Structure formats: C-alpha cells, structure tokens
Amino acid sequence: QAPTPTQVIEAFEGVQGPIRTHRPSHPKGTCAAGFFEGTAEGARLSVSPTFGGQRIPTVIRFGVGGGPTAADTSRSTRSLSIRFQVPDGTPWDMANISVPIFGAPTPEALVEGLRVRRPDPATGRPNQEAINAFVAANPKTTLQGRLLAANAPPASWATTPYWGVSTFRFRGADGEVRPARWVFEPVAGTQRLSEEQTRSLPSDFLAEELRGRVAQGPAAFDMMLIFPQAGDDLNDPTAAWPDDRQRVSVGRLTVTEVAPGPGGACDRISFLALANAPGVEFSDDPTLRARPAPYALSQVKRTRPQ
C-alpha cells in the first residue's frame, strides 16, 4: 500500500530531523531565471502551450543532493528544477537530476529505505544489519548510488545533463499519445571535475561559478524527448533505457540570471505541478503520483514562520 504524504515526510524527518527551513531533498540550492522556447518538433509532439514556440519565463533552481551543507565536490546528484510560467495557462513544474535514474522503484521502497536508515535512539546510529537486509531485498535502490560513485561530479551546474527520469505521456498535435522521458543537454557540453579539482575546489564553488559564467552570457540546455523501444520499462524510474534511443529536441532553456546570494523566487515555491495536461501527462510510474502531496506538505513546513 502506498505511503501517505505524512508517512513520506515522517520518513525523511526520521533520518534528517524535522523540516524547518530546508527541503528534505536537494536542500542546498541557488535560484536563477530565464526562459524556454519550444521547437516546431515540440509543438508537434505536445499540445501543451509550453511548446508553442513563444518565449516562456521560467523560475529555475539549481540544487545539490545531500544535506544542507553538502559539498559541491561530492558524488551526489545535482538538480535543475524549472517552473514554466505559461502566460495563459497553468504553470508547469519539473525537478530534474543529473543521473538518468532514481534511487527507488516505488514510493514504498523510498519510504522503507529511509525508515531503515533512521538512527536508533539508543545508539544514535542506524542499524547496519537492518540496512544490509533491506538493500539485499531491494537491489534496485543501489543502482543510482553506483552510477553516481562511478562518475566524477559536474564541473558546473551548466555542464551536466539533467534527466526528468520518469516516463510521461506526450499528447501530440496529431492526437496521438507517446510515452517519453526527457533530458536537458547542456549546450556548453558535459564537463566533469578532475581528481585534482575535486580535492582543491571549495565546497560551495557551484553558485559562484554559475554567476561568473552567466555574467559573460546565458547558459543554455536543449530539452530532448527520449522515445522507448519495445521492452523498455515505462514504469520503473530505476530502470535506465539504452543510450541509443531516438531523441528529439523539443525546446531550449536559456538561463539569463542567477541570484546574487541565498534566497530568491525559487526558494519558497515547490516544484510540484509535475503534469501539464493535456500535452504532458503522468504515466503509470508509481513515483509520479506519490510526489505532489508530500512536496506540498514539505513546502508548508519549511516556509511557515518559526
């Protein structure tokens, strides 16, 4: 049975302590802004006004996975969250990460994985035997961590791809509904830190790097839809699709401004309006429907007056 929103938040809080000011996931981040322009292929593949071709203002948040003080040199996820402020429609949100897969196949596995890592009040430490037993019974929850450990961290928030991870259903101008995933490919190319940089860079280098970069000119990402072939798993966000799947460019995100310091327009919002029907609709991936309600609960907790 799927966990309730309260159970999801309690599971996060059990590991990280009560949510007071920060998001429980990707707590460290920097606000930015820019615009999105859909391509002709985007308008063909989705009836959502986001892909209509006009310039859509966006609220952007770049984040780092881990705790609120996670090092930018750590092998955790980086994130790119976007709110598309469609002028005559409802806003559409997405929260993308720098790996193509999630760390749990279902909301149940996410919550169980958090619960088992909760520190034991007697010892102050989680029960390692229980964690080992959980991991052995849920091997899919190790796949994302292994992928992250195998790759050096991005050299910039502007030089890594970001995947939406889950499969969505795109309703095209021809009325056809096509399952697809997406990735935001950096126009600057993919660049990772060298071993030496990983050791020498300060733990908060990403925000300054992005400010310096965008001061010279916008940073951009091409949004590519990725289409499955027979046998590709549509409902498991820990199941990667082979790299050779057909990709179509449906729009470009241009980052024109980076907040000068902490806070900004992205801070108090939650990127929870994940579907944008008609045009971009949920698949049966169970982690999609499980997200908006706990995101809202988290947002209430982290934005209420202390």
Ligand code: HEM
């Ligand atoms: C069962 C599935 C999931 C649950 C229960 C969950 C839960 C949460 C919660 C509670 C937050 C904090 C929201 C806020 O305070 O605004 C959050 C943030 C986030 N999640 Fe998830 N999540 C899930 C799946 C995913 C997946 C599949 C991805 C990858 C695409 C993802 C990426 C993120 C990112 C990037 C953030 C930070 C967003 C921001 O910049 O504000 N989550 N998640």
